[in-house]
Amino acid sequence: MPRRTPLPPPPPPVEIRTWPDRDAMLADRAAVLHDLTRRTLGTPKLLLFLLAVALLQLGWGCVGAGLVSMGPGVDPVSLVLLAVGGAIGIAILVPTALAVAFGVRRDRRMRELLCQWAALARTPARDAGLRRPVLSMAWLLVSFALGALGLWTSFATSATARPGSTTYGEVAYLIGAGTILWVMGLIGVVKAVSHYRWAIRLTVTSAPPANTAADAHR
Numbered sequence: 001m002p003r004r005t006p007l008p009p010p011p012p013p014v015e016i017r018t019w020p021d022r023d024a025m026l027a028d029r030a031a032v033l034h035d036l037t038r039r040t041l042g043t044p045k046l047l048l049f050l051l052a053v054a055l056l057q058l059g060w061g062c063v064g065a066g067l068v069s070m071g072p073g074v075d076p077v078s079l080v081l082l083a084v085g086g087a088i089g090i091a092i093l094v095p096t097a098l099a100v101a102f103g104v105r106r107d108r109r110m111r112e113l114l115c116q117w118a119a120l121a122r123t124p125a126r127d128a129g130l131r132r133p134v135l136s137m138a139w140l141l142v143s144f145a146l147g148a149l150g151l152w153t154s155f156a157t158s159a160t161a162r163p164g165s166t167t168y169g170e171v172a173y174l175i176g177a178g179t180i181l182w183v184m185g186l187i188g189v190v191k192a193v194s195h196y197r198w199a200i201r202l203t204v205t206s207a208p209p210a211n212t213a214a215d216a217h218r
Contacts, residue, residue, distance in 0.1 A: 007036075008036070010113060010117075011116055025120060025121070029121060030126055033118060033127070034129070036110050037132060037195075040195060041132050041135040041191075043135070048103075049184075049188060052100050052184070053181070055092055056097070056180045057177060059090070059091075059092030059093035059096060060176050060177055060180060061177070062085045062092065063089035064085075064169070064172070064173030064176065064177065066083070066086050068170055114198065118202055124204070127199070127202050127203050128203050130199045130202060130203070131196060131199040131200065132195070132199070137192075139189075139192035140193065143184075143187070143188025143192060144185065146188065147182045147186055148182075149185075150184075150185055151182045152178070153174055153175075153177060153181065154174070
C-alpha cells in the first residue's frame, strides 16, 4: 500500500519565522488550510469512510453467520461454521477498526493544525471557501442516515425479539450490525458539524479561532 502523505508542520514560532512579507505568509497559510480541508472532507475521504463501514459490516457479518448457524442446539457443524466465520470476521474487523481509530486520531491532529494555521491571521474573504458546504452536507446526510439506520436496527431488534422465534445469535448479530452503523454515523456527524462550525467562526466572528487544545477537539 502507498504511504500516506505526511501532514504539514505547524506554523513556526514567531521568533524564527522567515516570511519576507505578509502576502507570503498568507499564501502559505491559505495553501495549508485548503490542503488540510481537502484531506478532512474530500470525496476520497468520504469514500474511504464508506468503505470502512462496509468492511466492518462484512467482518461482523462473517461472525454473525456463525452465531446464527448455532440455532437452538449445538452440533459439530455449527461449531465449525462459528470458528471459521469468527476467524474470517476477526481478520477483517480488527485491522479495519484499527484503521478507523487511526483515522480519528489523524483527523484530530488535522483539526489542531487547522486551528494553529488559522490563528496566524484573519482573512474572512479568503477563508470563505473553507466552509465546503456541499461536502459538509454530504458528510452530514450520509452519516446521519447511517446513525439513524443503526439505532433503528438495534432498538427494533431488541423490541421485536420473541423467545422461540428469534435466536440469541440473530439478536446478537443485528444489534452488533446496528451498533457499527450508529457509531460510524456518529463519527461522521461530529466531523461534518465540527468542521462547519470552525469555518463559520473563521469567516464570521471578529477574531480567528483560538489556538487551544479544547477548541481543536470540538
